[in-house]
Amino acid sequence: MTDGIIKPQTLRGFRDYLPEAMLPRERLMETARQVYRSFGYSPIDTPALEYSEILLGKGGAESDKQLFRFTDQGGRDVAMRFDLTVPLARFTAQHLTELGTPFKRYHIAPVWRAERPQRGRFREFYQCDFDTIGTTSNAADVETALVIHELFRALGFERFSIRVNHRALLNGYLEKLGLADNATAVLRCLDKLHKIGTEAVIEEMTREKIATAGQAQSILDLASIQGDNDSVLAALDALIAGSESGEHGAGCLRELFGLAKALGIDAGRLRLDPSIARGLDYYTGTVYETLLDDLPGIGSVCSGGRYDNLAGLYTKQPLPGVGASLGLDRLLDAMGELGMHTKRTAPAPVLVVFFLADRLGDYLGLAQRLRAGGIGAELYPEPKPIGRQLKYADRRGFRVAVIAGDDEFARGVWQVKDLATAESIEVSDEAVVARAGAIAER
Amino acid sequence: MTDGIIKPQTLRGFRDYLPEAMLPRERLMETARQVYRSFGYSPIDTPALEYSEILLGKGGAESDKQLFRFTDQGGRDVAMRFDLTVPLARFTAQHLTELGTPFKRYHIAPVWRAERPQRGRFREFYQCDFDTIGTTSNAADVETALVIHELFRALGFERFSIRVNHRALLNGYLEKLGLADNATAVLRCLDKLHKIGTEAVIEEMTREKIATAGQAQSILDLASIQGDNDSVLAALDALIAGSESGEHGAGCLRELFGLAKALGIDAGRLRLDPSIARGLDYYTGTVYETLLDDLPGIGSVCSGGRYDNLAGLYTKQPLPGVGASLGLDRLLDAMGELGMHTKRTAPAPVLVVFFLADRLGDYLGLAQRLRAGGIGAELYPEPKPIGRQLKYADRRGFRVAVIAGDDEFARGVWQVKDLATAESIEVSDEAVVARAGAIAER
Numbered sequence: 079m080t081d082g083i084i085k086p087q088t089l090r091g092f093r094d095y096l097p098e099a100m101l102p103r104e105r106l107m108e109t110a111r112q113v114y115r116s117f118g119y120s121p122i123d124t125p126a127l128e129y130s131e132i133l134l135g136k137g138g139a140e141s142d143k144q145l146f147r148f149t150d151q152g153g154r155d156v157a158m159r160f161d162l163t164v165p166l167a168r169f170t171a172q173h174l175t176e177l178g179t180p181f182k183r184y185h186i187a188p189v190w191r192a193e194r195p196q197r198g199r200f201r202e203f204y205q206c207d208f209d210t211i212g213t214t215s216n217a218a219d220v221e222t223a224l225v226i227h228e229l230f231r232a233l234g235f236e237r238f239s240i241r242v243n244h245r246a247l248l249n250g251y252l253e254k255l256g257l258a259d260n261a262t263a264v265l266r267c268l269d270k271l272h273k274i275g276t277e278a279v280i281e282e283m284t285r286e287k288i289a290t291a292g293q294a295q296s297i298l299d300l301a302s303i304q305g306d307n308d309s310v311l312a313a314l315d316a317l318i319a320g321s322e323s324g325e326h327g328a329g330c331l332r333e334l335f336g337l338a339k340a341l342g343i344d345a346g347r348l349r350l351d352p353s354i355a356r357g358l359d360y361y362t363g364t365v366y367e368t369l370l371d372d373l374p375g376i377g378s379v380c381s382g383g384r385y386d387n388l389a390g391l392y393t394k395q396p397l398p399g400v401g402a403s404l405g406l407d408r409l410l411d412a413m414g415e416l417g418m419h420t421k422r423t424a425p426a427p428v429l430v431v432f433f434l435a436d437r438l439g440d441y442l443g444l445a446q447r448l449r450a451g452g453i454g455a456e457l458y459p460e461p462k463p464i465g466r467q468l469k470y471a472d473r474r475g476f477r478v479a480v481i482a483g484d485d486e487f488a489r490g491v492w493q494v495k496d497l498a499t500a501e502s503i504e505v506s507d508e509a510v511v512a513r514a515g516a517i518a519e520r
Numbered sequence: 521m522t523d524g525i526i527k528p529q530t531l532r533g534f535r536d537y538l539p540e541a542m543l544p545r546e547r548l549m550e551t552a553r554q555v556y557r558s559f560g561y562s563p564i565d566t567p568a569l570e571y572s573e574i575l576l577g578k579g580g581a582e583s584d585k586q587l588f589r590f591t592d593q594g595g596r597d598v599a600m601r602f603d604l605t606v607p608l609a610r611f612t613a614q615h616l617t618e619l620g621t622p623f624k625r626y627h628i629a630p631v632w633r634a635e636r637p638q639r640g641r642f643r644e645f646y647q648c649d650f651d652t653i654g655t656t657s658n659a660a661d662v663e664t665a666l667v668i669h670e671l672f673r674a675l676g677f678e679r680f681s682i683r684v685n686h687r688a689l690l691n692g693y694l695e696k697l698g699l700a701d702n703a704t705a706v707l708r709c710l711d712k713l714h715k716i717g718t719e720a721v722i723e724e725m726t727r728e729k730i731a732t733a734g735q736a737q738s739i740l741d742l743a744s745i746q747g748d749n750d751s752v753l754a755a756l757d758a759l760i761a762g763s764e765s766g767e768h769g770a771g772c773l774r775e776l777f778g779l780a781k782a783l784g785i786d787a788g789r790l791r792l793d794p795s796i797a798r799g800l801d802y803y804t805g806t807v808y809e810t811l812l813d814d815l816p817g818i819g820s821v822c823s824g825g826r827y828d829n830l831a832g833l834y835t836k837q838p839l840p841g842v843g844a845s846l847g848l849d850r851l852l853d854a855m856g857e858l859g860m861h862t863k864r865t866a867p868a869p870v871l872v873v874f875f876l877a878d879r880l881g882d883y884l885g886l887a888q889r890l891r892a893g894g895i896g897a898e899l900y901p902e903p904k905p906i907g908r909q910l911k912y913a914d915r916r917g918f919r920v921a922v923i924a925g926d927d928e929f930a931r932g933v934w935q936v937k938d939l940a941t942a943e944s945i946e947v948s949d950e951a952v953v954a955r956a957g958a959i960a961e962r
């Protein structure tokens with residue numbers, strides 16, 4: 079405090095969203111909602127706070143340490159959710175009778191982790207998950223890939239690839255290598271391949287006695303198979319021949335890629351990638367990652383997979399499912415870097431300049447007519463000098479300014495100024511809505 | 521714990537949102553966003569957690585007691601926000617240079633209060649606020665009323681009334697009664713009028729020595745003035761004549777109602793109501809409440825007002841503003857009670873029945889064509905008996921089911937079933953999207 083003033087500041091690792099960050103964020107979330115809904119996923123929400131026993135031990139010791147956990151006024155041991163998967167498990171177990179299965183839900187909400195703040199890592203961030211629960215059918219796995227594809231298309235991406243693999247295929251291969259008992263450790267290590275490289279993976283596997291050098295090399299032989307989906311499948315068939323698990327995984331993938339091809343999905347955008355493992359232990363079937371061709375270095379922006387049992391800690395009823403999570407913040411950063419955010423930052427494209435104090439009704443009337451025509455319009459709230467209002471329009475990113483003074487009112491016309499080109503034209507009162515709208519939509 | 525199972529439960533005063541509650545909630549928030557944006561308000565967001573010193577003492581002792589407050593891993597004294605106004609004040613002070621003024625923002629986000637849980641009161645709920653900051657111009661007050669009006673129209677309400685009053689008018693009258701020094705206490709008591717009635721207000725004012733019986737009666741004389749806006753204004757003019765403050769308030773209201781009339785706003789939906797005081801101390805100008813004509817008992821569903829200084833605790837720069845807050849939960853309950861929620865609860869209107877396992881590609885293809893035509897379509901994920909899938913469709917609230925078996929595939933047709941009427945018609949593969957879409961939109 080200085081002079082009785084409290085310093086206005088956010089907590090370390092937390093951040094405010096100003097309009098220019100929040101507008102594309104809201105657009106992205108709205109697109110995700112529309113795509114999810116169009117496939118029949120329903121929205122749900124759960125509390126930010128849960129009993130600690132619901133959240134503890136679900137993400138490992140690291141995750142427990144990162145919990146914002148405290149005792150509430152009623153003496154309850156409570157904590158803020160650190161992801162949306164554990165709350166989904168609790169939610170589904172609690173409301174199973176009401177929900178029924180199959181149950182398809184999406185959930186877009188903030189989560190909290192007391193991580194060491196660093197570039198691109200925050201203590202509060204949004205997750206954006208969708209899942210199909212209560213079915214083991216591969217049709218749901220196929221659909222999950224289609225949802226991711228549609229999502230990126232709807233967001234305006236052309237150059238991306240959804241990388242798909244199957245845990246049963248990997249496990250079958252590990253069985254054949256005599257590594258069945260080490261599968262979890264192997265896959266967790268393989269998951270680092272794209273971050274740390276081949277040498278480091280082999281080094282770690284042998285150092286940690288997860289696999290022999292020969293076994294590690296065999297794993298990387300499989301992971302490095304590349305080519306079009308059909309030829310990768312053929313190569314995999316040869317490697318996993320005779321393994322029941324491996325053949326099951328290959329069969330699921332063959333169906334998925336066959337159907338995607340029949341549906342006209344670009345094969346470059348949906349690729350069989352035997353190197354994809356996903357680190358999380360609970361995946362048991364199909365696994366997904368999504369890379370942006372123009373920014374591969376940022377890693378996967380949409381990942382997920384199939385699991386055998388979502389909520390075993392809360393209910394005895396087995397709940398298999400499949401789903402994925404969109405990396406909202408990473409994707410927004412990427413879209414910014416790729417210049418995909420529109421320059422327009424004003425929420426409404428038209429500024430109605432407030433020039434003559436006694437004409438407020440006319441300005442308000444025009445703004446109302448514009449909005450009735452589906453064109454967002456803001457009235458500057460004070461009759462200030464026109465230059466100041468145009469400076470405001472420029473700073474806020476408006477597309478159009480509409481102006482009238484005594485002369486214009488006398489003649490029943492408006493000046494419509496295109497703020498991108500700075501050109502003004504004079505139009506009649508009858509034509510002003512259509513003309514401002516045409517410029518706004520350019 | 522029993523059998524190693526953790527009981528799936530939410531904390532007292534917290535709740536899950538199932539799809540049938542969440543779908544109308546998302547629709548309402550989306551409508552609010554669209555209306556706010558169309559008037560030029562920008563979205564912002566702030567962290568759920570703030571330094572406790574930012575939040576403490578801002579809502580009085582009661583509000584401090586209700587804070588979810590704790591010490592974080594870094595030893596910081598932190599708390600979860602209890603409203604969106606204090607974070608807005610902190611936010612605006614912190615980013616003032618970047619934001620500039622006038623600054624119009626909306627903020628739709630959850631807040632937390634450890635209140636005693638009771639019917640309709642929860643410890644986590646959403647607020648949905650919009651404000652214009654940095655101007656004393658009455659044009660912003662007029663616009664605030666127009667936003668509320670447009671919001672309720674866009675939500676589908678016909679019968680509602682926005683009640684407007686002005687603190688300067690009330691203060692002017694209180695001055696004339698010799699109550700200038702007690703204005704805060706008087707208005708806080710008057711704010712209870714619609715809850716506790718005339719007698720109780722007079723009783724409280726005299727008991728608490730806020731006003732004499734005669735003064736209290738005079739206050740209620742003013743508050744009980746009714747009629748069309750022009751006649752109420754005329755009656756008020758007489759009562760506040762000679763008071764500078766009173767005449768300023770009356771002038772602002774006269775401009776507001778005159779402009780609203782010129783803009784064609786139904787006078788029944790925007791009414792001058794001298795009984796509206798709002799309890800909060802920081803209002804200094806126009807005040808707003810919104811009543812639903814068919815459910816007046818639930819109280820105001822959208823309230824707000826003008827204030828002289830938003831962020832005096834965090835910056836020396838005075839920041840006047842005006843805004844209001846939509847009572848999201850109360851309004852959703854009201855819409856449910858008034859039967860305004862659509863019966864349709866499925867996020868996508870069409871269920872594509874999965875009948876023949878080897879025809880998955882055809883079913884996926886149809887679902888894809890429907891979505892490409894703008895019609896949400898869900899594929900049942902397993903080839904289960906048709907009766908079970910139709911039961912699912914019914915429970916989830918789908919509008920249309922599309923079905924094909926061997927016979928239909930042989931003849932290139934689909935059965936399109938209207939789930940509201942249970943009628944089925946057979947249409948060609950070319951016509952199925954248009955037909956299913958027509959029923960879905962009914």
